[in-house]
Amino acid sequence: MKHIRILLVDDHPVVRAGLRAMLSDFEGVSVAAEAADGDTALKELKRLKALDEAVDVVLMDLQMGAGMDGVTATTRIRLLEEAPQVLILTTYDTDADILAAVEAGACGYMLKDAPPEQIRQAVQAAAAGQTALAPKIAALLMNRVANPAAALTPREIQLLELLATGLSNRAIAKETFISEATVKTHLVHIYEKLGVDNRTAAISVATQRRIIRAPGQ
Amino acid sequence: MKHIRILLVDDHPVVRAGLRAMLSDFEGVSVAAEAADGDTALKELKRLKALDEAVDVVLMDLQMGAGMDGVTATTRIRLLEEAPQVLILTTYDTDADILAAVEAGACGYMLKDAPPEQIRQAVQAAAAGQTALAPKIAALLMNRVANPAAALTPREIQLLELLATGLSNRAIAKETFISEATVKTHLVHIYEKLGVDNRTAAISVATQRRIIRAPGQ
DNA sequence: GGCGGGATCATCCAAACGATTGACCCGGGA
DNA sequence: TCCCGGGTCAATCGTTTGGATGATCCCGCC
Incomplete structure (x- = not known):
C-alpha cells in the first residue's frame, strides 16, 4: 500500500x-x-x-x-x-x-x-x-434527507438573523420594509419549522443548527 | 524542583x-x-x-x-x-x-x-x-474589574444562560426554584447592565461580550 | 389554465413580557 | 452598629408577542 x-x-x-x-x-x-x-x-x-x-x-x-x-x-x-x-x-x-x-x-x-x-x-x-x-x-x-420539512426560505433566514440581533417585530418590519403583520407571519412559519414557540428558542435552535451565526458574531 | x-x-x-x-x-x-x-x-x-x-x-x-x-x-x-x-x-x-x-x-x-x-x-x-x-x-x-458597572452577578449570568436557551420567564423560574417575579427583577437588572430592553437583544450583547456562550453551544 | 408555495397584509384575542414601585432578608464591610 | 448590595417576592399597567384565521398577489410548474 x-x-x-x-x-x-x-x-x-x-x-x-x-x-x-x-x-x-x-x-x-x-x-x-x-x-x-x-x-x-x-x-x-x-x-x-x-x-x-x-x-x-x-x-x-x-x-x-x-x-x-x-x-x-x-x-x-x-x-x-x-x-x-x-x-x-x-x-x-x-x-x-x-x-x-x-x-x-x-x-x-x-x-x-x-x-x-x-x-x-x-x-x-x-x-x-x-x-x-x-x-x-x-x-x-x-x-436530514428523510425530513426536508425543516428547510427555511431565504426570507425566513433573513428575518431570523434580524431577530437574533435583538430587534422587535416593529423594528424588523422597518428594516425590511414590510408590515409588522408580515413579520409575525414569517415568525410563525419559522417557529413551526424549528419546532419552537418563541423568539429566543428560535435563535437558540437556529444557532445550534448553524442556520444563522451566533448573535453578535 | x-x-x-x-x-x-x-x-x-x-x-x-x-x-x-x-x-x-x-x-x-x-x-x-x-x-x-x-x-x-x-x-x-x-x-x-x-x-x-x-x-x-x-x-x-x-x-x-x-x-x-x-x-x-x-x-x-x-x-x-x-x-x-x-x-x-x-x-x-x-x-x-x-x-x-x-x-x-x-x-x-x-x-x-x-x-x-x-x-x-x-x-x-x-x-x-x-x-x-x-x-x-x-x-x-x-x-471586568475596571468596569464593574457592566459586571453581572453569577446569578444574573445563570439566568442569562437559561434565557439564551429559549426558556420563558416561568420556565426559568421553575428551573431555578424562584418566583417569576424574581426572574423579572433579575432580567430588569440584566437589561440595565447590558444597555438593552428585551431578551433577544440581551442574548445578542451577552454573546458578543462573551458573557455567555452562543445559544445552543 | 389551474395549482401550489412563498410573500404580503389584516384583525382579534390571550398570554407573555417589560417597566415601575415597594418591600424583606441576609451577609459583609465601613 | 449601620449601611449597602445581592437575592428574593408582589402588584399593577401598558406594550409586545404569539396563535388563529383569512385574504391577496405573483411566480413557476404541470
Whole structure:
C-alpha cells in the first residue's frame, strides 16, 4: 500500500500534537506538515509540492480562531491541481457545518471524540478517495434527507438573523420594509419549522443548527 | 524542583494524546493517568493515591460529551483530602465558564489555543499552588474589574444562560426554584447592565461580550 | 389554465413580557 | 452598629408577542 502523506490543519497546538502522536503510531502514514490556519495550509501544500513531496490527505478543523476558516480553505484546496483529499476533523456535528464541508469538496467528516482506530480508517479511506463519515454524522445526514420539512426560505433566514440581533417585530418590519403583520407571519412559519414557540428558542435552535451565526458574531 | 504528576481529563482522545505528547517534552512533568470524564477522573485520583502516587495537577476540560461535566468534577476533586490543583484547559473563554470554574475551585484557566510554553508555565504555576491565567482570560478579568458597572452577578449570568436557551420567564423560574417575579427583577437588572430592553437583544450583547456562550453551544 | 408555495397584509384575542414601585432578608464591610 | 448590595417576592399597567384565521398577489410548474 502507498505511503500516505498528511497535512494537519488546526489552530490548536494541542490538537496538532495529539494528531501527530496518534498518526505516528500507524503504519504507512506520516505527517508531512502542519498549519494553524487556511492560508498557511495552502502555502504548505504548494511548498511540499514544489519539493515533490505532495500531500495525499489534509486533516482539517473547521473552527479556526483567526485567518481563513476551514470551509473556505477546503474550497481553495480542492481547486488546486492534483488536489489532495480533505478530511474534516472537528468538534461540531451540526447540519450546516457538514453540508458546507461537503459542498466545499471534503471527502469525509469525523468528530474529534472519535477513537484513534476510527480516525486511522478514515484517513486511509480518504487517501483512497473514498468517503469517510463518522457514524454520528451518517445518522445526521440520513435524518436530514428523510425530513426536508425543516428547510427555511431565504426570507425566513433573513428575518431570523434580524431577530437574533435583538430587534422587535416593529423594528424588523422597518428594516425590511414590510408590515409588522408580515413579520409575525414569517415568525410563525419559522417557529413551526424549528419546532419552537418563541423568539429566543428560535435563535437558540437556529444557532445550534448553524442556520444563522451566533448573535453578535 | 519536585516532580509534577498530572491527570488529564478530556473526552477527546486526540486532545489527550496531544497533551501527553506535549507534556512529555517538558522536564519534571509526567502524565500519571487520563480520564474521559469526571467520574473516571475521580476514580483515577483515588486509585493513584492508594498506590501512593498522588496527582499534583489535574488538567481539566470543561466540555465533556457524556458523564460528569468539568465544573462538577472540579468541585468534587477540590473536596478530596489533600486535593490536587485543578487547571482548566478549554476552548471557551466566556465569563460564565470562567466564573463557574473559579467558584468550583480551579486555580487556573487556560485556552487550548495556547502555545506549549504557556501551558508548561501554567502547569508549573498550578503545581506550586499559584494561579495561572491565559493572557486572554486575564485581560477579560481586568476589563471586568475596571468596569464593574457592566459586571453581572453569577446569578444574573445563570439566568442569562437559561434565557439564551429559549426558556420563558416561568420556565426559568421553575428551573431555578424562584418566583417569576424574581426572574423579572433579575432580567430588569440584566437589561440595565447590558444597555438593552428585551431578551433577544440581551442574548445578542451577552454573546458578543462573551458573557455567555452562543445559544445552543 | 389551474395549482401550489412563498410573500404580503389584516384583525382579534390571550398570554407573555417589560417597566415601575415597594418591600424583606441576609451577609459583609465601613 | 449601620449601611449597602445581592437575592428574593408582589402588584399593577401598558406594550409586545404569539396563535388563529383569512385574504391577496405573483411566480413557476404541470
